[in-house]
Amino acid sequence: MNQIKTVALLGLLSALLITVSYWIIGGTGGIVIGLGLAALTNLGSWYYSDKVALAVYGAQPVSLHQAPGLHRIVQRLSDRAGLPMPAVYLVPGNAANAFATGRDPEHAAVAVTEGILQILPEDELEAVLAHELSHIYHRDTLTQAVAATVAGAISFLAQIASYSLWFGGGRQDDRNANPFGILLTVMLAPVAATILQLGLSRTREFAADAGAARLTGNPRALARALQRMENQSRQQPIAANPAFEPLLIINPFAGEGLARLFSTHPSTEARIQNLLRLEREQGYSSLQTSLEF
Structure with a gap:
């Protein structure tokens, strides 16, 4: 049952990412750039996670x-x-x-x-x-890294959208995009991603x-x-x-x-x-x- 929940939560995170990408970027180029930056950041964090975590807690080898x-x-x-x-x-x-x-x-x-x-x-x-x-x-550190990658990508895209709204920009391929929908996405998507990641x-x-x-x-x-x-x-x-x-x-x-x-x-x-x-x-x-x- 826990494995099913894990897959379901990762699936929801991925679905949320796709939804956010649709609302905010509207083009494959921006999505690829956002995902690439988030993935590189989180992959580096995962690869060095053992050294970082041990240092944070002041752990010493025995x-x-x-x-x-x-x-x-x-x-x-x-x-x-x-x-x-x-x-x-x-x-x-x-x-x-x-x-x-x-x-x-x-x-x-x-x-x-x-x-x-x-x-x-x-x-x-x-x-x-x-x-x-x-x-x-069960490689839970890998599972958490994947979740962090997706959640990070969502936050990254939401940040791009907030800059776009602040400076009066918008999606290039959809002049009729609903600004209230984008604003709601910017506000709620990172919170939803955090809730799913902690779940x-x-x-x-x-x-x-x-x-x-x-x-x-x-x-x-x-x-x-x-x-x-x-x-x-x-x-x-x-x-x-x-x-x-x-x-x-x-x-x-x-x-x-x-x-x-x-x-x-x-x-x-x-x-x-x-x-x-x-x-x-x-x-x-x-x-x-x-x-x-």
Whole structure:
């Protein structure tokens, strides 16, 4: 179901892009230029995303000698999932969080904070790391990069239209174009793209939770870990650029009502309830050995 939602959200983003292109540019030349610039910008961001994200959070590489227990868990889960061993990083500070980054499983890294090592027992830490490896396994960084590319193209085209309206320009091939329609597109299209992009982020979090449950055979451990991390994060949130919040395993400030549309993560309560439902419905009596659906 989460895979279907992911495809649907990417499809809606693409449809929105086509609609915006029709309203604003009206010609293939401008569309190609806009898409090309947005794609190059986001492709560069995706290609170097691991280095940028690790630098933003001040993550430092830790060797097997420095953190044998952490390396042992990551290696065990990687072997079970059939993944190459990712690089392991440690983020200084008492905030409790974790993230994965990298453009593919061969260039991946997992990072955990010092705080998460202090508050989680081993089974819960294993569940958190399994969640991050699920992101790597399903190439969620690539999915997010595609979404960011399309959303960036929409924002770029909307910006072109705003300049056109400001300086009295318009579409060259349609003198009867409705200026109110273009204005509405300029105002609403970037917001709609953001909502769809964040909806995709929330969908992938549910999918990674389910992947962790399959990989460890222990959904309740991740549910407990999420609750502990939310309590800790509300007191000591991790400090970083908000643009990188979708990477984190938890963002306790999910918001209520309409505010949830602009949240990077589902509410922790919803994630916990989903994990407990998986435990009831599927029955994890023994460790699973695959992330496959």
